[in-house]
Amino acid sequence: MLRITNISKKFSDFALNEISFTAEKGEYVVVLGTSGAGKSMLLEILAGLVKQDKGEIFLDGSDISHKKIQERNIGLVFQDYAVFPHMSVRKNIAFPLKSKNAGREEINSIVERLAGEMKISHLLERNPETLSGGECQRVALARTLALDPAVLLLDEPLSSLDASVRFEMQSMLRKLNQNGQTIIHVTHDFFEAAALAHKIVVIHEGQVIQTGTPKEIFNNPKTKFIANFTGIRNFFSAKRISENIAILDDKLKVVVAGEKVGQYTNAYFRAEDVVLSKNKLESSIANEFEGTISEIVPNVNSVEVIVDAVLKISAIISIQSYEKMELKTGAKIWVGFKASTIKMV
Amino acid sequence: MTDTSLKYSLFKLTMIFLGGLVLLFIIAPIAGMFISNSGSGLAEVSSNKDVINSIKLTLTVSFFSTVIFAIGAIPLAYFLARNNFWGKQIVSGIIDLPVVIPHSAAGIALLGFVSRDTFVGKAAGAVGLDFVGHPAGIAIAMAFVSVPYLINAARDGFSAVPERLEKAALNLGASPARVFFTIALPLAWRSILSGLILMFARGMSEFGAVIIIAYHPMITPVLIYEWFGAFGLDYARPVATIFIVVCLAFFVLLRAVSSKKK
Numbered sequence: 004m005l006r007i008t009n010i011s012k013k014f015s016d017f018a019l020n021e022i023s024f025t026a027e028k029g030e031y032v033v034v035l036g037t038s039g040a041g042k043s044m045l046l047e048i049l050a051g052l053v054k055q056d057k058g059e060i061f062l063d064g065s066d067i068s069h070k071k072i073q074e075r076n077i078g079l080v081f082q083d084y085a086v087f088p089h090m091s092v093r094k095n096i097a098f099p100l101k102s103k104n105a106g107r108e109e110i111n112s113i114v115e116r117l118a119g120e121m122k123i124s125h126l127l128e129r130n131p132e133t134l135s136g137g138e139c140q141r142v143a144l145a146r147t148l149a150l151d152p153a154v155l156l157l158d159e160p161l162s163s164l165d166a167s168v169r170f171e172m173q174s175m176l177r178k179l180n181q182n183g184q185t186i187i188h189v190t191h192d193f194f195e196a197a198a199l200a201h202k203i204v205v206i207h208e209g210q211v212i213q214t215g216t217p218k219e220i221f222n223n224p225k226t227k228f229i230a231n232f233t234g235i236r237n238f239f240s241a242k243r244i245s246e247n248i249a250i251l252d253d254k255l256k257v258v259v260a261g262e263k264v265g266q267y268t269n270a271y272f273r274a275e276d277v278v279l280s281k282n283k284l285e286s287s288i289a290n291e292f293e294g295t296i297s298e299i300v301p302n303v304n305s306v307e308v309i310v311d312a313v314l315k316i317s318a319i320i321s322i323q324s325y326e327k328m329e330l331k332t333g334a335k336i337w338v339g340f341k342a343s344t345i346k347m348v
Numbered sequence: 349m350t351d352t353s354l355k356y357s358l359f360k361l362t363m364i365f366l367g368g369l370v371l372l373f374i375i376a377p378i379a380g381m382f383i384s385n386s387g388s389g390l391a392e393v394s395s396n397k398d399v400i401n402s403i404k405l406t407l408t409v410s411f412f413s414t415v416i417f418a419i420g421a422i423p424l425a426y427f428l429a430r431n432n433f434w435g436k437q438i439v440s441g442i443i444d445l446p447v448v449i450p451h452s453a454a455g456i457a458l459l460g461f462v463s464r465d466t467f468v469g470k471a472a473g474a475v476g477l478d479f480v481g482h483p484a485g486i487a488i489a490m491a492f493v494s495v496p497y498l499i500n501a502a503r504d505g506f507s508a509v510p511e512r513l514e515k516a517a518l519n520l521g522a523s524p525a526r527v528f529f530t531i532a533l534p535l536a537w538r539s540i541l542s543g544l545i546l547m548f549a550r551g552m553s554e555f556g557a558v559i560i561i562a563y564h565p566m567i568t569p570v571l572i573y574e575w576f577g578a579f580g581l582d583y584a585r586p587v588a589t590i591f592i593v594v595c596l597a598f599f600v601l602l603r604a605v606s607s608k609k610k
Contacts, residue, residue: 047515050519051519052515052518052519072518072519073518073521073522073523077519078519078520079516079519081512081515081516083512085510085512085513085515085516087513087516087517087531088513088535089534089535098517098520098522098530099520099521099522102520102521102522102523102526103521143516146520147519147520149520150520150521
């Protein structure tokens with residue numbers, strides 16, 4: 004188990020503040036944050052390449068905060084792979100084994116096994132300069148696994164791969180984790196995190212702002228930042244003024260379902276739950292507002308329509324509905340959403 | 349052809365013309381010297397024992413001076429490429445100092461440092477070594493004026509090696525020494541090799557600093573100067589020609605080796 008407590012590090016342009024979380028043995032933890040949030044720096048601190056200003060790192064109960072890089076037993080795969088360009092693939096994978104003074108036969112058998120697992124056996128004698136990005140990444144992964152690390156750190160491992168290779172690598176990582184490898188993976192992509200993680204740690208402006216399973220984070224985003232990450236478009240600050248009424252962003256009064264009155268600070272509803280109509284509906288929908296279409300964003304199977312109705316409200320409708328309604332930017336439109344679709348968090 | 353490409357080609361022609369003038373300026377005196385030599389003069393000089401010995405001495409001393417000083421210069425270059433510290437600019441300035449000061453002045457400074465009555469001179473004397481008038485003194489004078497070329501080239505080479513690769517190697521369990529020998533040194537090797545070539549070439553062509561520390565044994569640049577003073581241009585010219593050919597041969601050979609490493 005890897006336990007990180009109150010890791011802080013100040014840099015000229017950003018800082019990590021009191022980062023704490025744990026990765027249980029065999030757990031797949033994804034650290035989620037925008038680029039420049041300090042995620043890569045956090046990995047370098049865990050690996051021992053950068054010294055933290057404050058905080059401790061414990062691996063299986065022992066404090067490794069000040070241990071040498073070579074003695075930490077934490078392997079890091081860099082975002083740009085850092086494959087040694089002057090060594091063949093075989094020599095790259097053998098590199099950590101030579102550091103351990105392993106015998107030639109042992110080195111060969113480990114290299115062959117890892118190359119087999121990573122499906123790069125046919126590339127062993129090749130020079131890295133002749134490999135594709137995806138192949139280089141497998142070399143880097145095999146090389147780090149040759150260390151037999153207690154924890155594997157991955158820095159944006161899928162971000163620069165094209166869709167087909169990405170999918171393959173994703174299943175390779177899942178398999179690796181299923182075989183017992185503890186993994187900490189950083190990314191800026193919520194869906195990548197959701198596809199792999201047992202646990203997601205969201206970092207924003209150098210701080211952990213939410214930790215939980217993908218489902219917990221998706222269903223209960225704590226801030227607008229996380230909501231945006233998970234694809235929720237309609238996320239507002241909310242004040243409950245009576246049992247059934249709340250004010251969103253201090254501007255728009257909406258009817259909410261009678262949930263228990265409590266300490267709510269935000270509200271959200273999914274863009275898929277918003278109904279658009281050209282005229283005011285005589286219906287059971289409690290919240291209806293007239294607005295102007297400010298933007299139309301086509302997606303693969305749907306269209307996102309952003310309506311300026313005091314607040315910007317996003318609606319996702321099918322392409323058929325969009326075509327039937329002949330929507331245009333600047334046109335007047337009614338938006339409606341049921342009280343029960345509003346979630347107070 | 350559009351107007352812009354016409355303008356561009358005019359511009360290009362001007363550049364070629366101006367650049368060509370400078371190239372001609374370098375080539376003309378050397379070519380002129382080759383042309384004004386008589387075949388018999390060259391043959392006579394190339395079998396002259398003093399000339400042969402001085403060329404051998406020049407090449408050998410410059411070679412050893414390069415190799416010996418590289419042992420310290422390469423680690424220094426690596427240190428400068430990888431570390432930022434207060435006074436780094438000053439250290440860089442000190443390294444470039446021998447390039448900008450007159451070499452005769454460098455020779456005087458060195459003589460004051462290694463002559464028989466100094467601490468270094470006495471210490472060397474205790475083990476039977478006298479820098480003044482000795483190949484060791486020549487080597488020191490050559491190194492003094494040429495080592496900046498090696499340090500600067502090697503530093504540029506190390507700087508161009510992505511630090512990320514070294515970090516990866518450390519993370520893969522390599523000691524800092526192993527990182528240096530297996531990652532930094534092989535990847536910076538081309539730059540280091542061209543630095544070595546430059547240092548060697550600059551060292552063997554050194555005159556000003558060497559003549560002050562060791563007039564004898566005579567390296568070729570000193571021999572050329574002496575023959576010019578004693579016998580005139582006609583005698584000095586063939587020696588100069590032969591030495592330039594030797595220098596060029598080494599230069600071309602080592603350049604070829606370093607570009608093969610690409």
